[in-house]
Amino acid sequence: xxxxxxxxxxxxxxxxxxxxxxxxxxxxxxxxxxxxxxxxxxxxxxxxxxxxxxxxxxxxxxxxxxxxxxxxxxxxxxxxxxxxxxxxxxxxxxxxxxxxxxxxxxxxxxxxxxxxxxxxxxxxxxxxxxxxxxxxxxxxxxxxxxxxxxxxxxxxxxxxxxxxxxxxxxxxxxxxxxxxxxxxxxxxxxxxxxxxxxxxxxxxxxxxxxxxxxxxxxxxxxxxxxxxxxxxxxxxxxxxxxxxxxxxxxxxxxxxxxxxxxxxxxxxxxxxxxxxxxxxxxxxxxxxxxxxxxxxxxxxxxxxxxxxxxxxxxxxxxxxxxx
Amino acid sequence: xxxxxxxxxxxxxxxxxxxxxxxxxxxxxxxxxxxxxxxxxxxxxxxxxxxxxxxxxxxxxxxxxxxxxxxxxxxxxxxxxxxxxxxxxxxxxxxxxxxxxxxxxxxxxxxxxxxxxxxxxxxxxxxxxxxxxxxxxxxxxxxxxxxxxxxxxxxxxxxxxxxxxxxxxxxxxxxxxxxxxxxxxxxxxxxxxxxxxxxxxxxxxxxxxxxxxxxxxxxxxxxxxxxxxxxxxxxxxxxxxxxxxxxxxxxxxxxxxxxxxxxxxxxxxxxxxxxxxxxxxxxxxxxxxxxxxxxxxxxxxxxxxxxxxxxxxxxxxxxxx
Numbered sequence: 001x002x003x004x005x006x007x008x009x010x011x012x013x014x015x016x017x018x019x020x021x022x023x024x025x026x027x028x029x030x031x032x033x034x035x036x037x038x039x040x041x042x043x044x045x046x047x048x049x050x051x052x053x054x055x056x057x058x059x060x061x062x063x064x065x066x067x068x069x070x071x072x073x074x075x076x077x078x079x080x081x082x083x084x085x086x087x088x089x090x091x092x093x094x095x096x097x098x099x100x101x102x103x104x105x106x107x108x109x110x111x112x113x114x115x116x117x118x119x120x121x122x123x124x125x126x127x128x129x130x131x132x133x134x135x136x137x138x139x140x141x142x143x144x145x146x147x148x149x150x151x152x153x154x155x156x157x158x159x160x161x162x163x164x165x166x167x168x169x170x171x172x173x174x175x176x177x178x179x180x181x182x183x184x185x186x187x188x189x190x191x192x193x194x195x196x197x198x199x200x201x202x203x204x205x206x207x208x209x210x211x212x213x214x215x216x217x218x219x220x221x222x223x224x225x226x227x228x229x230x231x232x233x234x235x236x237x238x239x240x241x242x243x244x245x246x247x248x249x250x251x252x253x254x255x256x257x258x259x260x261x262x263x264x265x266x267x268x269x270x271x272x273x274x275x276x277x278x279x280x281x282x283x284x285x286x287x288x289x290x291x292x293x294x295x296x297x298x299x300x301x302x303x304x305x306x307x308x309x310x311x312x313x314x315x316x317x318x319x320x321x322x323x
Numbered sequence: 324x325x326x327x328x329x330x331x332x333x334x335x336x337x338x339x340x341x342x343x344x345x346x347x348x349x350x351x352x353x354x355x356x357x358x359x360x361x362x363x364x365x366x367x368x369x370x371x372x373x374x375x376x377x378x379x380x381x382x383x384x385x386x387x388x389x390x391x392x393x394x395x396x397x398x399x400x401x402x403x404x405x406x407x408x409x410x411x412x413x414x415x416x417x418x419x420x421x422x423x424x425x426x427x428x429x430x431x432x433x434x435x436x437x438x439x440x441x442x443x444x445x446x447x448x449x450x451x452x453x454x455x456x457x458x459x460x461x462x463x464x465x466x467x468x469x470x471x472x473x474x475x476x477x478x479x480x481x482x483x484x485x486x487x488x489x490x491x492x493x494x495x496x497x498x499x500x501x502x503x504x505x506x507x508x509x510x511x512x513x514x515x516x517x518x519x520x521x522x523x524x525x526x527x528x529x530x531x532x533x534x535x536x537x538x539x540x541x542x543x544x545x546x547x548x549x550x551x552x553x554x555x556x557x558x559x560x561x562x563x564x565x566x567x568x569x570x571x572x573x574x575x576x577x578x579x580x581x582x583x584x585x586x587x588x589x590x591x592x593x594x595x596x597x598x599x600x601x602x603x604x605x606x607x608x609x610x611x612x613x614x615x616x617x618x619x620x621x622x623x624x625x626x627x628x629x630x631x632x633x634x635x636x637x638x639x640x641x642x643x644x
Contacts, residue, residue, distance in 0.1 A: 022454070050453065056483070061442045061476025068446020071431060072381070073454055076446075091473075095436050096443065102639075104424035105415030108431070140642050239643055 003182040005175045008153035009039050013077070016161050017047055020075045023161070026053040026062050027079030027115075036081050037117065037176050063089035063114070067096050070112040075161060083118035083132045083170060097166040098141030109164040113157065119172040119210045119260055120308050126296035129304075131260040133170050133209060134267030137237035143167040144237040145191060148212040150180030152235060159191045172210030172260075192236050194244040200228030202322055203254040206245060206271060208234040211258045211309060218314040227322055237267050245271065246279050253284040254321055258309055263291035290317055324532060329594050332374060332531055334613055336366040336587050339390035341617050342399060343562075345625065346389065346406065346420075350566050354629075355406045357419045358435075360387040364561035367586035368493055369394055371534030372461060375542055381429045381447045381460040383440040386421035387493075387560075388433050391463060396428040399624035409631035416634055429458070437498075438464060438471035441490075445477045448488040452549065459542060461489040466555075467498025469515065470506060478519040481551040489541055490516070490553040493528065495560045500572040516553035528556030529584040532593070559584075 017023055025040060031054040034041035044052045055062040059080060066078035080086045086093065093114065100108045120129030137144045143165050147156045153171070160167040197212070198219050207215045212233055219229045230248050234241070249255050255275060259268035272287045293307040343361045350359050362369070365387075373382065373394040384391040392402055397413050405412025406420050413425045414433075423433040431447065434440040444462035451458045468474050469492065481488050492512060496503050509515050516523035522544060526537045534556065541552040559581035563570040595606055 053484075056476070056479055058472075058476035058480060060473045061445075061480055064439065064442025064473060064477070065446040065449065065480060068431075068443035068448075069450045069453075070446070071443065072447040072450025073456075074450045091436055091439055092442070095439060096434075100424075103414065103418050103422050104426075104432075105413070105417055107414070107424055107426045 012157040023075040059088035063092040080116040112166040125299040129297035146209040194241040197231040200230040204248040207258040214311045339366045362390045367531040383444045383462040392423040395430045397425045400627040403628035407628040410634040411631040438468035438473040442477045466494040482521045512555045523553035528558035
């Protein structure tokens with residue numbers, strides 16, 4: 001049975017709201033409006049206004065409230081409409097959510113899940129197109145998840161709710177209408193394990209989030225010319241599953257990282273550095289990266305397209321890197 | 324108010340005062356490092372408010388929170404150990420002066436970011452209400468926090484959603500070195516609070532009787548109406564903002580004027596004003612005994628903190644790299 005990413009997210013959210021009576025969803029327009037991306041459409045009717053809370057435009061306020069509710073024994077799901085607005089709530093996310101367990105001498109654990117969308121590609125211009133997944137992955141005390149498949153859209157939240165560490169789930173806005181086969185949850189489902197989407201022996205292609213469909217298409221194109229790419233979906237940017245990365249590159253000896261964030265100080269930089277530190281002699285060629293060009297995202301379509309890595313750029317880069 | 328109740332309030336104010344004076348001393352001896360913000364002059368607020376709370380009630384403070392933690396039940400041993408950076412500290416020595424936490428005492432910090440604890444307090448209050456727990460939630464903050472978005476956002480949300488939270492603004496007239504009238508267009512803080520359709524009152528924070536009375540009214544209102552309430556306590560810190568502060572922004576005469584309203588001296592005067600000579604002698608003896616008792620409590624706590632050990636680096640969990 002085919003399902004959209006949107007439907008999968010919706011089902012996952014519904015499951016946890018039914019399962020955890022102490023959980024609630026709070027965020028801008030999650031109730032009457034139905035969620036900006038219609039993830040919580042009709043939930044207000046089903047769960048009531050105590051469980052589906054339409055928040056005022058107060059990101060720092062309702063993020064702090066979610067943290068306090070988690071300290072008080074509830075299981076809040078705080079939705080920030082987009083990662084761009086999360087900047088307004090950074091003090092709460094970093095200075096408290098991420099730090100409080102350690103800072104309090106391990107007394108306070110926060111069962112808190114934060115959801116947000118991210119990414120460019122829809123002509124929304126600079127202030128609505130950020131890709132800060134890797135930036136959040138800088139912070140100890142947080143778990144950063146980037147669901148990019150239907151399976152993860154369906155099951156990641158359910159597993160995130162079991163954590164006692166704050167989890168940020170970042171959903172790329174271009175994925176909402178993607179479709180895939182609905183599957184039952186696998187027995188070995190793990191939040192932390194990167195997934196080999198396609199095996200191959202010629203090169204390891206590492207990506208996450210919104211770049212996955214483009215990378216999958218590029219791999220298909222490469223297969224046509226007889227090059228088998230091993231494609232890794234990171235799924236979780238913190239903690240980072242380096243084991244899967246190293247195992248793959250020890251087989252292929254070539255690595256390309258595709259990251260929608262800016263190159264400077266990015267998660268791709270981190271992965272590249274770890275490969276250099278740990279697997280330098282397994283490489284046949286330097287690690288390469290395709291990232292967002294280092295300017296704010298413009299509105300004009302031709303410029304936006306040129307700035308965010310595209311399928312054709314990936315194919316071209318792969319060809320350059322292979323003998 | 325009964326004499327025994329007054330004496331307990333006096334004792335708790337004096338405990339804070341003595342602890343804070345010892346902190347200052349230990350800071351100059353470099354036993355305590357980092358930032359240190361003292362509550363001297365403001366003791367009547369924490370003492371009066373917390374005297375009305377029970378062990379299960381939630382309290383959130385600021386970075387000037389030693390006194391609040393002490394009266395909420397965190398031991399002087401745990402507080403001094405924390406400031407000495409020792410593992411027996413209430414946050415294992417990882418937090419220091421500004422990050423005192425004790426979940427068993429329902430004391431949730433200690434927050435070094437101005438106004439950051441306010442929305443968290445709203446969340447704790449909401450959780451208690453939703454989970455049908457009989458606990459009240461009180462958050463303390465300075466008037467400087469009233470310029471932060473987090474404050475305004477929380478005032479709006481708690482009033483809008485009927486969250487039973489007591490806001491305690493300790494207005495000491497200076498946000499670090501910036502005077503109230505130099506940083507806020509509306510210096511009538513109660514007026515500002517009422518603009519959120521919230522009940523609000525101003526309190527003489529140097530007068531513990533008024534603190535207790537008006538806080539009691541506020542807590543009763545919150546309980547019966549399940550709505551928030553805002554209290555402004557007018558007060559003054561007798562010491563600089565922190566140990567690094569040269570205090571260049573206040574006139575000496577202003578400090579002296581406020582010192583004449585010392586809340587401890589005020590309470591003692593009120594307690595003794597109708598005493599005869601014999602009662603007066605007894606009171607003096609009681610105060611001497613009290614001071615002795617407090618000095619024993621604090622010196623034992625300091626000795627405990629001295630003897631406590633530091634957490635080893637190997638004991639902390641580092642995320643994989």
